[in-house]
Amino acid sequence: MTEIPEHLLKRAKAARDKSAAESGAGEAASGAASDSRIPEELLNRSKAAAAGGVAVAERVATGVATTAPNGNAPLGTGPGGHTQRLLTVVKSGSIQDVKAVPVDKVHTWPHLLGPEFVAALACTAFTFLFSWFVNAPLLQAANFNQTPNPSKAPWYFLGLQELLTMFHPMIAGVTLPGVALISLMLAPYMDRNPSNKPEDRKFLTSIFTVHLMFWAVLVIIGSFFRGPGFNFTFPWRDGIFFEL
Amino acid sequence: MALTLEEQPKVTLKERATKLNESLKGSQAWNSIFRPGSIFRKGYTDSPRNRSYVIMNSVLYHLHPVKVKRHAVKVSYTLCLGGLSFFLFILLTVTGIFLMFFYRPTATNAWQDIQSLQTSVTFGLMVRNMHRWGAHLMVLSVFLHMARVFYHGAYKAPREFNWVIGVILLTLTLLLSFTGYLLPWDQLALWAVAVGTNMMGYSPVIGSQVRFVLLGGVEIGAETLLRWYVLHVLLFPFITVIFLAVHFWRVRKDGGISGPL
Numbered sequence: 001m002t003e004i005p006e007h008l009l010k011r012a013k014a015a016r017d018k019s020a021a022e023s024g025a026g027e028a029a030s031g032a033a034s035d036s037r038i039p040e041e042l043l044n045r046s047k048a049a050a051a052g053g054v055a056v057a058e059r060v061a062t063g064v065a066t067t068a069p070n071g072n073a074p075l076g077t078g079p080g081g082h083t084q085r086l087l088t089v090v091k092s093g094s095i096q097d098v099k100a101v102p103v104d105k106v107h108t109w110p111h112l113l114g115p116e117f118v119a120a121l122a123c124t125a126f127t128f129l130f131s132w133f134v135n136a137p138l139l140q141a142a143n144f145n146q147t148p149n150p151s152k153a154p155w156y157f158l159g160l161q162e163l164l165t166m167f168h169p170m171i172a173g174v175t176l177p178g179v180a181l182i183s184l185m186l187a188p189y190m191d192r193n194p195s196n197k198p199e200d201r202k203f204l205t206s207i208f209t210v211h212l213m214f215w216a217v218l219v220i221i222g223s224f225f226r227g228p229g230f231n232f233t234f235p236w237r238d239g240i241f242f243e244l
Numbered sequence: 245m246a247l248t249l250e251e252q253p254k255v256t257l258k259e260r261a262t263k264l265n266e267s268l269k270g271s272q273a274w275n276s277i278f279r280p281g282s283i284f285r286k287g288y289t290d291s292p293r294n295r296s297y298v299i300m301n302s303v304l305y306h307l308h309p310v311k312v313k314r315h316a317v318k319v320s321y322t323l324c325l326g327g328l329s330f331f332l333f334i335l336l337t338v339t340g341i342f343l344m345f346f347y348r349p350t351a352t353n354a355w356q357d358i359q360s361l362q363t364s365v366t367f368g369l370m371v372r373n374m375h376r377w378g379a380h381l382m383v384l385s386v387f388l389h390m391a392r393v394f395y396h397g398a399y400k401a402p403r404e405f406n407w408v409i410g411v412i413l414l415t416l417t418l419l420l421s422f423t424g425y426l427l428p429w430d431q432l433a434l435w436a437v438a439v440g441t442n443m444m445g446y447s448p449v450i451g452s453q454v455r456f457v458l459l460g461g462v463e464i465g466a467e468t469l470l471r472w473y474v475l476h477v478l479l480f481p482f483i484t485v486i487f488l489a490v491h492f493w494r495v496r497k498d499g500g501i502s503g504p505l
Binding site: 003005006007103104105106107108109110111112113115116119120123124127128130131132134135136137138139140141142143144146147148151152153154155156157160161164169170172173174181184185187188189191194195196197198201205208212243244 | 280281285286289291292295296297298299304308309310311312313314315316317319324327328331332335351355356358359362369370372373374375376377378380381383387391394395396397398399400401403404407408411412415418421422425428429430431432433434435436438439440442443444446447448451502503505
């Protein structure tokens with residue numbers, strides 16, 4: 001048995017109390033029904049319905065029998081004595097998104113929030129433990145007169161710095177990363193293939209992987225295989241010239 | 245004496261706790277804090293209705309719908325990378341606020357402040373380490389998130405624009421990391437930023453102007469430190485939060501995450 005929410009219970013109780021209070025007062029006021037705004041005919045009908053329900057059937061029967069609206073019929077009664085008309089039929093498809101195939105869904109709590117919480121906890125634990133054992137670097141205070149050799153950019157820019165050894169700075173530092181960034185943004189508009197299945201996207205997947213590998217290799221070379229003067233070294237021979 | 249004690253009705257600690265709990269839950273203050281239907285008002289027993297209420301009547305409703313596609317909760321599909329990036333952003337905000345209490349962005353104080361943070365502030369070294377490693381981890385996780393989305397073809401219609409926002413967020417992540425890199429004001433920071441900003445000067449037409457504005461001069465100096473500090477703790481986080489909001493909103497509006505393959 002599902003429990004009824006507390007606010008609904010409260011609302012129901014309030015409504016019940018109100019109606020109880022009104023029915024007490026309503027008995028007294030029933031004599032003054034003539035100044036109610038509800039047409040007397042309708043009031044009579046509802047009274048009759050409350051009495052037995054037969055009166056409603058009679059009323060409908062007389063309505064159908066007297067094909068023309070008579071004095072008794074409410075205002076706006078149709079030729080058949082009908083008091084309701086079908087104005088229009090709105091098919092559900094035109095105003096709401098009807099899913100032909102129901103989507104298989106699960107509750108966010110606990111099926112999504114649970115793993116999210118565990119992942120956040122694991123991430124915090126990892127960062128905490130790593131910070132426990134490895135200290136962030138802090139070298140000597142900045143000194144404009146003493147350029148360290150080699151000077152390296154942060155690791156994610158080392159691919160660019162690596163390109164600087166091969167191309168003019170304008171190409172390596174601006175054009176290539178700019179083109180990469182813009183083509184990355186435009187990727188969804190250039191990729192006209194609607195499928196997201198890996199077997200249909202072999203070409204693009206390969207291209208992207210090659211780019212990622214190219215970038216990763218440049219970063220690794222820049223990080224570990226560049227020594228004094230940004231010359232090529234082997235980390236196992238000359239040591240690592242790299243701070244994170 | 246013992247008799248009189250026994251005659252009095254004993255109020256156990258448990259009863260007191262129950263009574264306190266009841267009066268607290270019935271109070272106007274409590275009911276003003278938690279919405280009708282909140283599990284903190286009506287208690288929680290496992291039922292489909294209550295599972296919905298957990299989301300529906302809490303602030304989590306801004307982030308998650310009540311129900312998600314079954315395949316969307318598979319860790320093997322998302323690897324949690326987007327969520328972890330966001331979580332790292334929060335972790336970095338929290339640790340960053342802590343660091344701000346002990347740091348002055350001036351050329352004479354910055355390095356000394358970090359030095360004394362590490363040596364004489366309780367947990368100072370720990371929090372600085374977490375901020376630094378968390379930042380590198382965030383660059384990594386945002387990057388991997390992008391790769392994951394690409395390999396799943398998740399940028400395809402109707403999610404094209406959300407991919408564009410994602411690329412902007414990747415750029416903002418790099419900018420946040422890079423501006424933070426200068427703040428310790430040690431040899432590593434100074435010369436890494438010098439190398440990075442030298443490249444910027446080669447941009448056509450506006451390169452040298454942009455570089456001048458960012459550095460607060462023709463070369464890195466005390467002005468640069470203040471500017472990058474403001475960029476790092478205020479401007480870039482502000483822009484990032486706006487783009488994050490749009491990013492998350494679009495994820496839901498575009499029909500949840502993509503897939504299955």
